[in-house]
Amino acid sequence: MSEPWNGPRLTGLSQAYWQACALQAAVQTGLAARLAQGPAELEDLSRELALSRRGLHALLTSLLTLGVLTKHGGLYGLHPEAAPFLTPGAPRDVSNAVLHMADMVCDWAKLEQCVRTGQPVERERVTHSVETPERAHFYRAMRDIARQQAPGLAARLGLAAGQRLLDLGGGPGVYAYTFSAETPGLKSWVFDLPGAKEHFQEEAEAHPEAGEVGFLEGDYHQDELGGPFEVIWISQVLHGEGPEECERLVQKAGRALAPGGRLFIQEFIMDPEGKGHAFAALFSLNMLVNTKAGQSYSAEELADFMALAGLAEIENLGATRENSPAGIIKAVKRA
Ligand SMILES: C[S@@+](CC[C@H](N)C(=O)[O-])C[C@H]1O[C@@H](n2cnc3c(N)ncnc32)[C@H](O)[C@@H]1O
Known part of the structure; x- marks a missing residue:
């Protein structure tokens, strides 16, 4: 039986993009790829990846709470179940799919307008022969x-x-x-x-x-x-x-x-x-x-x-x- 609908469940659904963006940021910043090589401390990750301490701390804590990461003795690591999917080049790597989703977030934010008009988001579309x-x-x-x-x-x-x-x-x-x-x-x-x-x-x-x-x-x-x-x-x-x-x-x-x-x-x-x-x-x-x-x-x-x-x-x-x-x-x- 599915969960009953209530305020918190509906609010959670409307916030689901926070989780999506957190995972996408982990891949976009190189954090996921770095942790695929082994666990590391916040200070080292901040230096190696050139990420602000404040931003990285918030991201690491969110991903830890979502269960994508683990933390043992100050070392952050990929959860062992998530690791095969976030290791670049691994047979079941989904990093490119995550990046593709990240590329579409700004357009999806204009969904209301698309539903009103029945038209896609207006933006310059690069011809298919140009690699971006x-x-x-x-x-x-x-x-x-x-x-x-x-x-x-x-x-x-x-x-x-x-x-x-x-x-x-x-x-x-x-x-x-x-x-x-x-x-x-x-x-x-x-x-x-x-x-x-x-x-x-x-x-x-x-x-x-x-x-x-x-x-x-x-x-x-x-x-x-x-x-x-x-x-x-x-x-x-x-x-x-x-x-x-x-x-x-x-x-x-x-x-x-x-x-x-x-x-x-x-x-x-x-x-x-x-x-x-x-x-x-x-x-x-x-x-x-x-x-x-x-x-x-x-x-x-x-x-x-x-x-x-x-x-x-x-x-x-x-x-x-x-x-x-x-x-x-x-x-x-x-x-
Ligand atoms: C969503 S992808 C699917 C790729 C592949 N068939 C698969 O299932 O993984 C759609 C494919 O259609 C191709 N495509 C789109 N418009 C096309 C066109 N006018 N002529 C030929 N191929 C086109 C794209 O380049 C892309 O490779």
């Missing part, structure tokens, strides 16, 4: 999340030797590389904007066992996708677009499929009746703040895009992993 620290955080966060989601999926999707797979909007290509590594003889391509290429190239090192994986530079708004492909994987792309663009894009994918080929869409699946994962619903607000028309979609809406593209055998495969807000919908192009 924010863009690096974004691609690395996508990479780190995908590294947790992708292993083992190839068998579930029925990937096989001799197939050609397109990872549309694949970014750093974690899915394409992992699918290829788990399916000898599979040929994969990532289709993405030019700005994603260096992250795709960087990711190659992490998958020495992957076979043939290529990068197709393009803009899915303008360009056809090539093909034919036996499999097209569209992961976490549609939520960045409005329904009309999603229809167009899924139709484009349908055209690029070989007869009998399969399309898989992975998305944060939203339940309009509020029974789904809260993350998927909140992600729709994230798209409101950040994009012109993006949103989270329900399983039915995603299935409708596939049906409108003339695809058949549409099936909801359920959550990508247990308790994951992401799910997968499959469809087949008639032979």
